[in-house]
Amino acid sequence: MSDTLVPAPKLVAGLADVPVVASSVSYIDGNKGILEYRGFPIETLAARSTFEETCWLLLYGKLPTRAEFDGFKKRLAEQRELPARMIDMLRALPGAGHPMHALQASISALGMFSRKKDIHNPDDVQDACLRIIAATPVLVAAFDRLRSGKDYVAPDPTLDTAANFLYMLTGAKPDDFAARVLDVALVLHAEHTMNASTFAARVVASTEADPYTVCSSAVGALTGPLHGGANERVLEVLKDIGSPDKVEPWVEAQLKAKGKVMGFGHRVYKVKDPRALILQDLAKKLFERLGSTPIYDVAVELERQVEKRLGQRGIYPNVDFFSGIVYAKLGIATDLFTPVFAISRVAGYCAHWMEQMVGNKIFRPDQIYTGGHQREYVDISLR
Numbered sequence: 001m002s003d004t005l006v007p008a009p010k011l012v013a014g015l016a017d018v019p020v021v022a023s024s025v026s027y028i029d030g031n032k033g034i035l036e037y038r039g040f041p042i043e044t045l046a047a048r049s050t051f052e053e054t055c056w057l058l059l060y061g062k063l064p065t066r067a068e069f070d071g072f073k074k075r076l077a078e079q080r081e082l083p084a085r086m087i088d089m090l091r092a093l094p095g096a097g098h099p100m101h102a103l104q105a106s107i108s109a110l111g112m113f114s115r116k117k118d119i120h121n122p123d124d125v126q127d128a129c130l131r132i133i134a135a136t137p138v139l140v141a142a143f144d145r146l147r148s149g150k151d152y153v154a155p156d157p158t159l160d161t162a163a164n165f166l167y168m169l170t171g172a173k174p175d176d177f178a179a180r181v182l183d184v185a186l187v188l189h190a191e192h193t194m195n196a197s198t199f200a201a202r203v204v205a206s207t208e209a210d211p212y213t214v215c216s217s218a219v220g221a222l223t224g225p226l227h228g229g230a231n232e233r234v235l236e237v238l239k240d241i242g243s244p245d246k247v248e249p250w251v252e253a254q255l256k257a258k259g260k261v262m263g264f265g266h267r268v269y270k271v272k273d274p275r276a277l278i279l280q281d282l283a284k285k286l287f288e289r290l291g292s293t294p295i296y297d298v299a300v301e302l303e304r305q306v307e308k309r310l311g312q313r314g315i316y317p318n319v320d321f322f323s324g325i326v327y328a329k330l331g332i333a334t335d336l337f338t339p340v341f342a343i344s345r346v347a348g349y350c351a352h353w354m355e356q357m358v359g360n361k362i363f364r365p366d367q368i369y370t371g372g373h374q375r376e377y378v379d380i381s382l383r
């Protein structure tokens with residue numbers, strides 16, 4: 001048979017537009033700016049749901065009854081407690097290291113303390129997901145306090161995830177509004193179809209690794225500046241620019257140098273990210289209460305200038321553009337912005353892990369080989 005009948009494999013860089021799973025966890029229409037979790041519009045969830053309820057929705061595909069929800073929240077609160085040796089481990093990590101690295105290491109270590117991670121046992125599956133969702137914010141807050149020489153603040157079981165996280169960072173109960181703002185931000189970040197870190201989670205899950213390993217791998221993928229790490233970079237850029245009148249020359253220089261503007265652009269959205277719209281609105285409400293911040297005016301001007309130049313190419317603000325402004329106003333340190341993203345996104349990873357386990361097939365894609373063949377081995381003495 002002639003070789004010409006076999007189509008040459010075609011490389012799709014970054015797997016752009018290539019479906020790699022069938023999933024019912026979330027849906028995006030990037031041209032219309034639609035994001036849904038389990039069929040529910042993100043705007044509805046941001047306005048009416050909570051992070052805990054959203055976690056349940058992502059894991060189980062439906063809204064919980066009152067009894068289911070109360071039981072879930074109780075178990076989440078119980079699962080926040082860390083073993084003393086885990087706290088010792090966080091204390092031993094270098095305080096100057098990045099909190100995302102601490103988080104990746106500590107989620108993996110958390111798995112070493114758990115005996116309940118048999119991926120074929122439904123009880124263990126539930127336990128592991130709850131443990132990871134409950135403990136991730138505790139690991140982030142604990143590392144932040146310990147790295148700055150402060151005492152560990154034990155979690156408060158009467159508070160929900162967002163309020164408890166803010167409480168553990170500062171040792172003071174946050175006001176309801178601040179806690180609700182963070183709660184909405186967590187809802188917005190919980191899931192986002194086949195992004196790089198969720199894909200990483202599914203690849204690792206497909207090897208039948210345990211969920212702690214799956215989530216720590218995904219957290220590693222989230223770290224990069226093209227993905228979750230962008231939110232930290234956005235705030236640095238806004239601070240560097242300093243004032244609205246300096247935005248235009250900065251954008252000109254950045255684009256001339258073929259540099260990217262962090263917080264803009266998306267593989268799927270060709271309009272403004274719906275999460276950015278909600279976060280911008282939240283930022284405004286936060287400023288009405290706590291006073292505005294000069295970097296917000298820089299951000300608005302940056303959006304205007306970038307849109308003028310790149311809008312026609314479908315490059316608009318993404319979720320990372322306004323999240324840092326919101327977190328900074330809540331008093332959260334800049335290098336915790338990506339860990340805050342992770343606190344929320346572990347819910348999506350767990351939902352995808354559970355989905356991957358149904359009819360699992362290990363990921364083992366192909367490659368296009370570009371090297372040589374049958375090369376002559378020359379002895380080291382003759383090279």
Ligand code: CMC
Pocket residue numbers: 014192195225226227228229230259260261262263264265266267268310315318319320
């Ligand atoms: N600033 C300037 N130019 C951009 C930007 C940007 N933020 N984003 C894309 N472009 C240009 C890019 O230079 C390229 O131009 P050309 O065709 O002339 O080489 C074109 O648009 C396509 O960009 P790409 O990087 O090939 O697109 P992608 O789909 O592979 O990447 C992205 C998507 C999000 C990685 C990219 O837009 C980017 O690097 N943005 C900045 C980082 C960022 O904000 N990341 C957060 C993403 S949203 C949260 C999350 O899920 O992590």
